[in-house]
Amino acid sequence: MAATITDTLKKDLLDDLYASYTGKLQDGAIPAVAPDNYYIGIGKAEQWQTVGVPPVPNPSTNDVNQFQSSLQSVKKVQDVSYVIPRVNWSSGSIYTPWDNNNSSDTTFGTLNDIVGAYYVITDQNNVYICIQQGISNTGVVSNSLNKPTGITSEVFETGDGYSWKFMYNVGVFNAQRYLTSNYIPVERVPSPTEVGGKPVAELSASRAEQYILQNAAIAGQVIGIAIDSSGIGYPSNTTISVLVNVQGNNPTDVARAYARTDNNGKIFQCIMKSKYNLNEYEFGAGYGKTTWALPNADSSGTGAGAVLRPIVDLNPGGMGADPRNDLNSSALMYTARLVGNEYEIFNVQNDFRQIGLIENPTKDSAAPAPLTSLVASAMKKLYINPTNVDKTTIGVDAIVYEVANPENQAIVDYYQEVSATEAIIHCHQTLYTGWEEFTNVDGTAIQIGSNTGTSIAPTTGPMLRYAGMDNFSGEVLYIDNRVPIERDANQTEDIKIIIDL
Numbered sequence: 001m002a003a004t005i006t007d008t009l010k011k012d013l014l015d016d017l018y019a020s021y022t023g024k025l026q027d028g029a030i031p032a033v034a035p036d037n038y039y040i041g042i043g044k045a046e047q048w049q050t051v052g053v054p055p056v057p058n059p060s061t062n063d064v065n066q067f068q069s070s071l072q073s074v075k076k077v078q079d080v081s082y083v084i085p086r087v088n089w090s091s092g093s094i095y096t097p098w099d100n101n102n103s104s105d106t107t108f109g110t111l112n113d114i115v116g117a118y119y120v121i122t123d124q125n126n127v128y129i130c131i132q133q134g135i136s137n138t139g140v141v142s143n144s145l146n147k148p149t150g151i152t153s154e155v156f157e158t159g160d161g162y163s164w165k166f167m168y169n170v171g172v173f174n175a176q177r178y179l180t181s182n183y184i185p186v187e188r189v190p191s192p193t194e195v196g197g198k199p200v201a202e203l204s205a206s207r208a209e210q211y212i213l214q215n216a217a218i219a220g221q222v223i224g225i226a227i228d229s230s231g232i233g234y235p236s237n238t239t240i241s242v243l244v245n246v247q248g249n250n251p252t253d254v255a256r257a258y259a260r261t262d263n264n265g266k267i268f269q270c271i272m273k274s275k276y277n278l279n280e281y282e283f284g285a286g287y288g289k290t291t292w293a294l295p296n297a298d299s300s301g302t303g304a305g306a307v308l309r310p311i312v313d314l315n316p317g318g319m320g321a322d323p324r325n326d327l328n329s330s331a332l333m334y335t336a337r338l339v340g341n342e343y344e345i346f347n348v349q350n351d352f353r354q355i356g357l358i359e360n361p362t363k364d365s366a367a368p369a370p371l372t373s374l375v376a377s378a379m380k381k382l383y384i385n386p387t388n389v390d391k392t393t394i395g396v397d398a399i400v401y402e403v404a405n406p407e408n409q410a411i412v413d414y415y416q417e418v419s420a421t422e423a424i425i426h427c428h429q430t431l432y433t434g435w436e437e438f439t440n441v442d443g444t445a446i447q448i449g450s451n452t453g454t455s456i457a458p459t460t461g462p463m464l465r466y467a468g469m470d471n472f473s474g475e476v477l478y479i480d481n482r483v484p485i486e487r488d489a490n491q492t493e494d495i496k497i498i499i500d501l
Helices: 007-022 061-069 174-180 205-216
Strands: 038-043 071-076 079-085 119-121 126-132 163-169 183-186 222-232 238-244 258-260 267-271 291-296 304-312 333-340 351-361 376-378 382-384 399-404 408-418 423-426 443-448 453-456 475-486 492-498
Touching: 007 126, 007 333, 038 333, 061 071, 061 475, 061 492, 071 126, 071 163, 071 351, 079 174, 126 222, 126 304, 174 183, 174 333, 174 475, 183 333, 222 238, 222 291, 267 376, 351 492, 382 443, 475 492
Parallel strands: none
Antiparallel strands: 038 071, 038 351, 071 376, 079 183, 079 333, 119 126, 126 163, 222 304, 238 258, 238 291, 258 267, 333 492, 351 475, 382 423, 382 453, 399 408, 399 443, 408 423, 443 453
């Protein structure tokens, strides 16, 4: 049994996730519920069971539990954007015309769904959709040799026979936050009357340009005509009639096309232009689902067997009105930037192996409340007197335990000497150490590797003092297992999490 969910459902789910973070719907309206708090967390300092080989994450409750157990610190998600897989324009490559048969599942490559991608990004960070493929007079597909550079609302042709439509430029702000070697950000710029919208004069140059293009979009255009069967015996430049069910469609502008044929009269390409006017594309407007196309027998006189499929842009507003629809976006990127130790909240003395996305965690306290701070530690703190402790012999990932009660133990994330009489062991407990509470008595003997210290009991609260965040709180939405990643006080890391449906 073969089945799939549609891009419509994917967009609905993504829009719900986006609204959950921003507090706004796709059209800029405020939803009925307040935005949720999303955090990106890092953790898992201890080795994988097979050293150096991260296991494939399992979406089970057990894997979620283990991720939460080893969590070190979290930082609030700073930005969210819709994204698409990155395809760089490259001279000599083949690109495929946009087709409403494509979806978010369409893959590019010789052995994939289509040979070449239907969109590209150039080295100027301009994003284009391929409208027409370059094809020789013998029906051979040409390589793309001329980089698209136009930035108007009109479809334009390059010297290699390819035609392109400019969609938008990835501006500096979005490039810094979302543009990676694998993904391109894509957005719809809200109007000034929508929540979050600004007057055009207050937008950046790239977003102002995109907003103007959005408003220039034309709904119901016939972007192209696909050839499902080429037929035989058609003369060159056979005109094509684009027909409609009058009750189901109401074109406001007529689409026109003509066919290119080979020596046997087989149709190998349809051009969205009248053969009487080869300068302007004639995509028409107002076409709908019940549109079909036929070679015009009056002009051809001969020829039979061609099966043509009009490619009608059925996305609301037309091509360019919302690039997320035209480019079949089915992914969101959540980002956070870690700068050094983030005010001594993030560990820079140990490594980490897991990254996760957590929704609505709470503070770690006797009376939990929603976590809203920018950063928070998920590590417990055990205070000891370091007088007889040699910190150079304390290894990260060592076990710390009570001498008299060795079952009371935890894993060391890092050791911090505060003064000559006070030190903090930042630590966590897991399924393998157990979650026994340490004895809440001053002077209890504590073993850390070959060192023995004595505990300093808190005035109030448990011996393993509260972290900033309850690591078992919130909903874990994403887990990424990695090889060890070292951190440094002078290091800045951009963490980007992709939710791809």
